[in-house]
Amino acid sequence: MKLLDKVALITGAGRGIGKAIALRFSDEGAEVIVNDIEIARARNVAESLKKLGRQTVAIKADVRSRPEVDQMFEQIEREFGHVDILVNNAGVRRDVIFSEMSEEDWEFVLSVQLKGSFNCARAAQKFMVNQAHGKIINISSPTTASLTKKGQVNFSTANAGLIGFTRALAVELGKYNINVNCIAPDFIDTEMTRQVMRHEGMYLEDLKKFVLAEVPLRRLGTAADVANVALFLASDESSFVSGQVIYVKGGP
Numbered sequence: 001m002k003l004l005d006k007v008a009l010i011t012g013a014g015r016g017i018g019k020a021i022a023l024r025f026s027d028e029g030a031e032v033i034v035n036d037i038e039i040a041r042a043r044n045v046a047e048s049l050k051k052l053g054r055q056t057v058a059i060k061a062d063v064r065s066r067p068e069v070d071q072m073f074e075q076i077e078r079e080f081g082h083v084d085i086l087v088n089n090a091g092v093r094r095d096v097i098f099s100e101m102s103e104e105d106w107e108f109v110l111s112v113q114l115k116g117s118f119n120c121a122r123a124a125q126k127f128m129v130n131q132a133h134g135k136i137i138n139i140s141s142p143t144t145a146s147l148t149k150k151g152q153v154n155f156s157t158a159n160a161g162l163i164g165f166t167r168a169l170a171v172e173l174g175k176y177n178i179n180v181n182c183i184a185p186d187f188i189d190t191e192m193t194r195q196v197m198r199h200e201g202m203y204l205e206d207l208k209k210f211v212l213a214e215v216p217l218r219r220l221g222t223a224a225d226v227a228n229v230a231l232f233l234a235s236d237e238s239s240f241v242s243g244q245v246i247y248v249k250g251g252p
Contacts, residue, residue, distance in 0.1 A: 007076070007082060007085070008087065010032060011116065014041025018090070023045075023048065023227070025227075033083075034058045070123060073123040083134075084131075092109055098151075108154075117165060137234060139185070142184050179238060181245075182244070185226045216251035221249065
């Protein structure tokens, strides 16, 4: 098992890509903390992990809130003692054309992805520095994401910032044997993708037609495709990989 006895925190893990990563990590021996702002979703995922015989816990915390993040890590320390892997997966979309985008639309998206990743990485690195090892994996998106053409100023800015955050943090934490990388998925069949499609007045079949015409591998990706890349980055197999952005989108 590639992650045997490792402790992993995955934010936004109640569904979609976060859930797939939680299941993949657990299958490889990790003890997983399932974070989500919707505790019922987190608990459902945690119950699935328990059936695999792993120690796990579901924690409700809004990653935008420094006090809630600190409380989450205090609980992790009490129950697990340390954390080896952090996956900053929590993210949102609120697509609005720029001329109509409110300050709240802007701040909400950036605060979840950028501030949330900052809050969690800052708390996690304290454990990782002390133990002289760790893995931080940020989940971003290609800039600009390919599913829509307009209304992504906030989302694209957040993703660009997260890529810069990844590279700069990799430089700072490298001397402590901490790897920091980013995964940028696109054309992945998730609930969020379907919501975006509905917002654009499209259906899944429309997206599939687009993918068949534009994506070199001629298919939609799955959350499991992303989870497999996350597993590589979380494992010892990626010990000399840091500060990188890996695109999971079926083509260049």
